[in-house]
Amino acid sequence: MRERIIKEIKQLEEQYGVKICYAVESGSRAWGFPSEDSDYDVRFIYVHKKEWYLSIEQKRDVIELPINDLLDINGWELRKALRLFKKSNPPLMEWLHSGIVYHQAYSLVDKMRAIQNKVFQPQSALYHYLNMAKGNYRDYLQGEQVKIKKYFYVIRPILACMWIEQYHSNPPLEFKMLVSELLEEGELKKEILILLERKIKGEELTLEPRIAIINDFLENEIIRLEEYTKNIIVSKDDITPLLDELFRDTLEEVWSND
Structure with a gap:
């Protein structure tokens, strides 16, 4: 290819x-x-x-x-x-x-x-990723049955927002790096990595009950990040x-x- x-x-x-x-x-x-x-x-x-x-x-x-x-x-x-x-x-x-x-x-x-550091605007990046996460969460993850694939189009932008909040820089592209750097060891991280392996193996279109620990994490972060973005002000030359x-x-x- x-x-x-x-x-x-x-x-x-x-x-x-x-x-x-x-x-x-x-x-x-x-x-x-x-x-x-x-x-x-x-x-x-x-x-x-x-x-x-x-x-x-x-x-x-x-x-x-x-x-x-x-x-x-x-x-x-x-x-x-x-x-x-x-x-x-x-x-x-x-x-x-x-x-x-x-x-x-x-x-x-x-x-x-x-x-790139002279042009980076955290507000712009945060709004982009947060709006992406909110839209995909609303459209794909609120039903009783969800597709594995759709989780990643919410988890990744949420992690990107968390990276910007913590490091004030462009988030890395690699999903595993975001997970490794931002999530503590525990059940949430474990469930996300299991989903990742299943998606890569081709199970991404499987419909199954939503995963409570991931949904709760995403809902809470969306609410928290909405408040955070309201108060961030960074000026650039x-x-x-x-x-x-x-x-x-x-x-x-x-x-x-x-």
Whole structure:
């Protein structure tokens, strides 16, 4: 599959006349809990030629391939990516730290990582992960019978919030690392790790009675984190000039020999 993904990336560069700086896996494979039939969620950052940016017309700033049952590929144009980086967009921050990298070229991503602490906004990240957890909990975990898979789409964002609260930094992608660092030894941790092993083995769609100790933990954390997010205030300097410079430098670096 890796070879197919790399081939798709090269074809996108040729089809759209762009250069892709970075392409990674996101979603369950990057988080460390894929099942046997999990699809591949590939995300990338790309750069158009200089002329594309020197236009009065508003242009589409994403590239998306049709989704099939195995492969989901889409990416953001550089300027869009840097605008979202300035806002500490959590999905983008996750891309920067994916452990599954399909392609990396030029200096863009290394420079973004070097200044990520200047853009990180805990409020933005907390609201993102908490709203994800609340929505998934409401939709999937309140019935008498629940699917194993759905637990992870609530547990992981809750643990991400707990990480931000404790360490004031972007949470790691790996689910096991979050569990190891944030949960004490005991029944809750044991039940979550058992669920993880079952999901990886392919039991993720099994309907079964909800697990009280996990549901209680999630309900209590949602309530507690809602209160916490109301009171957190962190100010950041405007780094627009720095990101403008990064944009121009990247454009020059990518197309200097064109």
